[in-house]
Amino acid sequence: QVQLVESGGGVVRPGGSLRLSCKASGFTFSDYGVHWVRQPPGKGLEWVAFIRYDGIINYYGDFVQGRFIISRDNSQNTAHLQMNSLRPEDTALYYCAKDQRAGHENADYFGYWGQGTLVTVSS
Amino acid sequence: EIVLTQSPATLSLSPGERATLSCRASQSVRNYLAWYQHKPGQAPRLLIYDVSTRATGIPARFSGSGSGTDSTLTISSLEPEDFAIYYCQQRGSWPLTFGGGSKVEIK
Numbered sequence: 001q002v003q004l005v006e007s008g009g010g011v012v013r014p015g016g017s018l019r020l021s022c023k024a025s026g027f028t029f030s031d032y033g034v035h036w037v038r039q040p041p042g043k044g045l046e047w048v049a050f051i052r053y054d055g056i057i058n059y060y061g062d063f064v065q066g067r068f069i070i071s072r073d074n075s076q077n078t079a080h081l082q083m084n085s086l087r088p089e090d091t092a093l094y095y096c097a098k099d100q101r102a103g104h105e106n107a108d109y110f111g112y113w114g115q116g117t118l119v120t121v122s123s
Numbered sequence: 124e125i126v127l128t129q130s131p132a133t134l135s136l137s138p139g140e141r142a143t144l145s146c147r148a149s150q151s152v153r154n155y156l157a158w159y160q161h162k163p164g165q166a167p168r169l170l171i172y173d174v175s176t177r178a179t180g181i182p183a184r185f186s187g188s189g190s191g192t193d194s195t196l197t198i199s200s201l202e203p204e205d206f207a208i209y210y211c212q213q214r215g216s217w218p219l220t221f222g223g224g225s226k227v228e229i230k
Contacts, residue, residue, distance in 0.1 A: 037167075044208075044221060044222075044224045045212075045221045045224070047212075047218060047221065059218065059219075061218045062218055097167075100178070107214055107219060108214070109169055109212070109214060110159070110167070113167050114166060115166055
């Protein structure tokens with residue numbers, strides 16, 4: 001069955017960096033776009049970044065401001081989110097989600113989600 | 124950025140009652156709108172996409188309607204497992220955005 005497993009979260013000081021990973025299984029990873037979506041404590045969902053199935057196109061939320069980089073390795077069925085210059089307001093549960101439909105030229109809806117990995121930015 | 128405003132913030136209902144949730148966009152989303160259900164400690168789940176199409180495995184009591192800037196999620200008869208937070212989301216333009224959520228709680 002479809003599985004998305006996030007890892008790499010933890011506690012980091014303001015200004016620090018973290019690299020999140022999303023390991024996929026149960027489907028043809030290279031056919032689907034991947035998103036990162038976050039949920040700050042007690043708040044709603046916020047879209048972070050998208051990378052197309054072939055890795056050629058990516059987009060970011062306005063708040064990212066050049067601090068994050070999304071990437072993927074289709075040979076390892078894994079996507080990553082490199083987060084630099086972290087701020088306290090980046091504290092959140094970070095979810096990985098796959099496009100609902102294969103081969104979408106632009107971003108599709110979030111068809112399946114992982115359980116998330118918690119990022120805490122605090123001094 | 125397209126801002127999605129959901130109402131009401133909280134809806135208190137009993138099992139068997141009808142729930143009607145609203146999502147209003149600051150500009151047209153060209154029918155590229157979805158609804159998700161989110162329960163504490165679980166991953167969100169896609170319910171409805173393209174305003175009115177149920178995702179695979181979603182019960183028929185969930186329905187979506189609307190066009191342009193206004194969309195509605197209706198749960199015709201609430202089951203105990205339907206008490207959760209519901210988010211609308213648009214993919215009509217970048218950046219992708221979510222509404223603030225509507226909580227359906229047991230009365």
